[in-house]
Amino acid sequence: MSSPDIIEVPILTRVEGEGGVTIRLRDGVIENVELNIYEPPRLFEALLRGRPLEDTPDITARICGICPVAYQMSSVHALEAALGVQISPTIRRLRRLLYCGEWIESHALHIHLLHAPDFFGAASGIELAQRFPNEIKRGLQLKKFGNRLLEVLGGRAIHPISVRVGGFHRLPSRDEMASLIPHFEWGVQAAVETTRWVAAFSFPDFEQPYEFVSLSHPDEYPMNEGDIVSSHGLHIPVTEYDRHFVEEHVAHSTALHAVRRDQRTPYFLGPLARVNLNRDRLSPTAKRLADEVNFPLHCRNPFQSIIARSLELVHAYEEALAILRDYASVGPLSSEPAYMPYQPKDGSGCAATEAPRGLLFHEYRIDAAGKIVSGRIIPPTSQNQKQIERDVTDYLTGRLLAGATRDDMALDCERLVRTYDPCISCSTHFLKVRWEEPT
Amino acid sequence: MTWPLIVGLGSHHGDDQAGWLVLDRLRERGYPATRLARLQHPADLLDVIDAESSVMICDACVGGDSPGTIRSLCWPTDKMVYQRPAGSHDLSLAEVMELGQRLGSLPERVQIWTVQTVSWSAGSKPSLEVQSAAARVAETIWKDHQRA
Numbered sequence: 001m002s003s004p005d006i007i008e009v010p011i012l013t014r015v016e017g018e019g020g021v022t023i024r025l026r027d028g029v030i031e032n033v034e035l036n037i038y039e040p041p042r043l044f045e046a047l048l049r050g051r052p053l054e055d056t057p058d059i060t061a062r063i064c065g066i067c068p069v070a071y072q073m074s075s076v077h078a079l080e081a082a083l084g085v086q087i088s089p090t091i092r093r094l095r096r097l098l099y100c101g102e103w104i105e106s107h108a109l110h111i112h113l114l115h116a117p118d119f120f121g122a123a124s125g126i127e128l129a130q131r132f133p134n135e136i137k138r139g140l141q142l143k144k145f146g147n148r149l150l151e152v153l154g155g156r157a158i159h160p161i162s163v164r165v166g167g168f169h170r171l172p173s174r175d176e177m178a179s180l181i182p183h184f185e186w187g188v189q190a191a192v193e194t195t196r197w198v199a200a201f202s203f204p205d206f207e208q209p210y211e212f213v214s215l216s217h218p219d220e221y222p223m224n225e226g227d228i229v230s231s232h233g234l235h236i237p238v239t240e241y242d243r244h245f246v247e248e249h250v251a252h253s254t255a256l257h258a259v260r261r262d263q264r265t266p267y268f269l270g271p272l273a274r275v276n277l278n279r280d281r282l283s284p285t286a287k288r289l290a291d292e293v294n295f296p297l298h299c300r301n302p303f304q305s306i307i308a309r310s311l312e313l314v315h316a317y318e319e320a321l322a323i324l325r326d327y328a329s330v331g332p333l334s335s336e337p338a339y340m341p342y343q344p345k346d347g348s349g350c351a352a353t354e355a356p357r358g359l360l361f362h363e364y365r366i367d368a369a370g371k372i373v374s375g376r377i378i379p380p381t382s383q384n385q386k387q388i389e390r391d392v393t394d395y396l397t398g399r400l401l402a403g404a405t406r407d408d409m410a411l412d413c414e415r416l417v418r419t420y421d422p423c424i425s426c427s428t429h430f431l432k433v434r435w436e437e438p439t
Numbered sequence: 440m441t442w443p444l445i446v447g448l449g450s451h452h453g454d455d456q457a458g459w460l461v462l463d464r465l466r467e468r469g470y471p472a473t474r475l476a477r478l479q480h481p482a483d484l485l486d487v488i489d490a491e492s493s494v495m496i497c498d499a500c501v502g503g504d505s506p507g508t509i510r511s512l513c514w515p516t517d518k519m520v521y522q523r524p525a526g527s528h529d530l531s532l533a534e535v536m537e538l539g540q541r542l543g544s545l546p547e548r549v550q551i552w553t554v555q556t557v558s559w560s561a562g563s564k565p566s567l568e569v570q571s572a573a574a575r576v577a578e579t580i581w582k583d584h585q586r587a
Contacts, residue, residue: 125538126534126537126538126541127541129538129541129542130541133541133542133543136538136542137485137542140482140485143482144482144483144486147480157479157480
């Protein structure tokens, strides 16, 4: 038997996190693909132990500079479940608004500067800007207003500081919210134009029989709550997450790999999963637009995630606009509390919310003094890793058969990984791609 | 008299206020407030600049110099060496300048003043070295403008 050969593509840019991909070929076929995550474990769960539960949203937010709201949301919902806290309709609505801001800033940048360049052979968003200056300017404006929303509601754009268990430290004024309305009126239409632009891209012909997984809520597009559903018929409350999903250690990664517990199969999270499973609950404009651009009803092409992400950009702008208008016109009652009070008590709770990249699960146990006994955090990229490896294997197998060069396949690998908008370790730097093949 | 746009990049954290301190001093000297832009994120630069107006940028920096050291760079002729941002969703000043150039939003040359920093503790006051250096940068900008 021949020994494996190693091919290395040293750097993949425009993904979040430091990692690598090793592709091992033997006798002309791909034998194994490993998504190597070599950033040291960050041990946030251990850091939380013994600390007051009130510290949790701000500490877990530090896991990621791009999706801090997701970590805040999953943590406060899980802790409120443990404490038996019921939040008010106003707080619930403002949390969705905050999440809209995060989706907007994350999606707008990924679409325009990180992902779109792949469809034009551009090395970066900066290079793409020369060819599509108006589109890139529009993308930067779209992102900016997401940041503005986070600043107004969260106190600052990165690592907002207004979120607390039970609600917010302060509620925004009606004037603050009203000042954003013109920007969000523009944003809805601008996001529509972005969606039309990306829907016209040329997509590689690659479809897989994925199991898509996301939250699902009967009345709204999933963000802060809902049951966990899948395209293979799963429908469970979040409290049953562990009965159906499990994390595993793998030797080549410092991040755990999540798989379906019984089948040991990978699954697919993120905008494509959410749109596929919740299309009828997109905002009216986003729903009409999905039909207009002929977005497949059950899209199984990961490269078309950019369309799903754009549809969610429209949704987030439109939902945010509706909340802003409502809040600016009626606002909260002067007597309305910014947060719901609670008494610490022994207990445990879990929650899942939809981060820009997919379902983010948190679980905490607290003691009678309100200290964290244990915590568990399962981010979306950890759950997508196995699926990414499977995708790279299948896609590059086809490209090998089609006679693609190694250089082309290395680029293909990077492009495919980027469709997931991975947040490796919830941070990013570079992904190194390493090939192994018989010499 | 044409007043160049002076951009101060910074945050509330320690010496990262260097760029903002330059603006404060210029405002005290009588520089028009409408030509002073206090920004937090380099990407915000694209909101305030245009290709027709001259612009100067004042920013804190981390390097091998002693605290309070002032350097003046001219973009794009002087190479800016920026540490890679913590994530791909951050845009460094160098990336924003390049993006602005591609978008046709930047003047041909941009002067950048940097002040070597000491402390970045959250919410802390700027160090004396940086306060002094920021004042010197402001005085230089002010006097250069008066001579022009």
